[in-house]
Amino acid sequence: MVKKPIIFYLSHGHGSGSDKGAASGRFVELELARKVTKACYDYLLKQPKSKRSWRVTYKERLVSGYTLAQQAEQIKSLQNEYRTVSIDIHFNAGGGDGAEVWTTNRLGERKRLGTELGDSILSNLKKSGQNSRGMKYSNDLYFINTPSKGVSVLVECGFVDNKADRKGFDTDKELKAYGEAIAKALIQYAEKHE
Ligand SMILES: [Zn+2]
Numbered sequence: 001m002v003k004k005p006i007i008f009y010l011s012h013g014h015g016s017g018s019d020k021g022a023a024s025g026r027f028v029e030l031e032l033a034r035k036v037t038k039a040c041y042d043y044l045l046k047q048p049k050s051k052r053s054w055r056v057t058y059k060e061r062l063v064s065g066y067t068l069a070q071q072a073e074q075i076k077s078l079q080n081e082y083r084t085v086s087i088d089i090h091f092n093a094g095g096g097d098g099a100e101v102w103t104t105n106r107l108g109e110r111k112r113l114g115t116e117l118g119d120s121i122l123s124n125l126k127k128s129g130q131n132s133r134g135m136k137y138s139n140d141l142y143f144i145n146t147p148s149k150g151v152s153v154l155v156e157c158g159f160v161d162n163k164a165d166r167k168g169f170d171t172d173k174e175l176k177a178y179g180e181a182i183a184k185a186l187i188q189y190a191e192k193h194e
Pocket residue numbers: 013014021022029090091092
């Protein structure tokens with residue numbers, strides 16, 4: 001049986017209504033996450049079409065205003081044609097230091113593949129200078145547990161309220177590097193699971 005192609009469904013966290021996510025001083029989660037997500041998308045689009053076995057889609061939540069539930073429906077509707085891999089990009093607050101990736105804690109293929117992709121995202125972020133807090137698991141986080149088919153990860157790139165951590169992402173160049181690091185992990189994942 002021929003496998004369905006992979007489609008990456010990118011989104012930045014927050015952005016519906018007045019939700020800007022976490023903020024500390026001039027560091028606003030929504031703005032940072034949008035820049036990282038856009039850089040990830042641009043890097044993926046730059047790959048030669050002849051080399052892509054995968055597709056990518058990115059609709060800015062801030063612009064289109066869709067809710068998480070509508071997003072889950074969009075992802076589900078892609079699953080007749082594709083294996084969906086959805087990536088929601090965030091920044092954290094709470095004074096920690098480094099990046100972490102969340103995926104479902106329900107045992108099975110989604111957890112196994114989410115962990116594989118998350119580990120790769122974290123090791124690529126390390127190469128761009130960020131440190132890793134490792135994989136995190138949840139049965140409750142909506143994004144990674146809905147829809148129930150497909151792989152979903154939620155990336156927390158760093159802590160907006162930690163001065164040491166945000167030295168790593170206080171320029172557009174660094175935010176771009178984070179986005180490209182995530183894109184490289186996605187390409188590696190697709191090549192392995194073609
Ligand atoms: Zn967030």
